[in-house]
Amino acid sequence: MTKENETKSMSLIVTKGSLDWAYPPFILATTAAAMGFNVTMFFTFYGLGLLKKDLKLNLTTLGNPAMQMPMMGMHMAMPNILSALPGAGALTGAMMKNLLKKKGVASIEELRELAVEADIELIACQMTLDLFEYDVKDMIEGISLGGAATYIEVAAKSDINLFI
């Protein structure tokens, strides 16, 4: 069905860089690529951190009442007063990573490698790079730099455009 001249395409703007928010864009991008789409991911603001070689992803527990972790046969939400404690993000992040592994869910590192393997175009927002004083040397290989116009050109030609 998919012929060379009618290859579908998808673009994603990735704006969030916590462990939970990193999943939707990488899952959708790698799946679309597996389904024959040309995929472009544009990483901006906190999403840019997902391109760092060394990922230390934690959860956003504070002010997130919908987050309920399965625990001892129940579901537990974390009260804001606990989320505000130092280390809460790292602790829940570690718990979530255990849970993901137990349930056979790929790690973000694994999905990102699959994205690179699938020739997904990874574009880092130049402005965010300057703003947060990131060094492109700390980012994974094979990414390109671009700005809003670069994204708009891709989006104008894409069948699916997502902002996550």
Add this chain to the structure above:
Amino acid sequence: MADQILDAKGLNCPLPILRAKKALKTMSEGQKLKILATDPGSVKDFEAFCRTTGNELLESKQDGDVYEFLIKKTA
């Protein structure tokens, strides 16, 4: 009869699809890939995958907790 068997049991979305795509890439047209999975979401996902990519879903069945798919590489 399948030419290749992919064991995706225990893997969750989207890994069964990604692994299947990887396996299909190494196969030639007309060959058949059998996939074993435990992810209940994979039933609808393999249907969608095949409709979109043009590969043929010859079989989709369930045996206990295991889902079995047979895909003929046609694209």
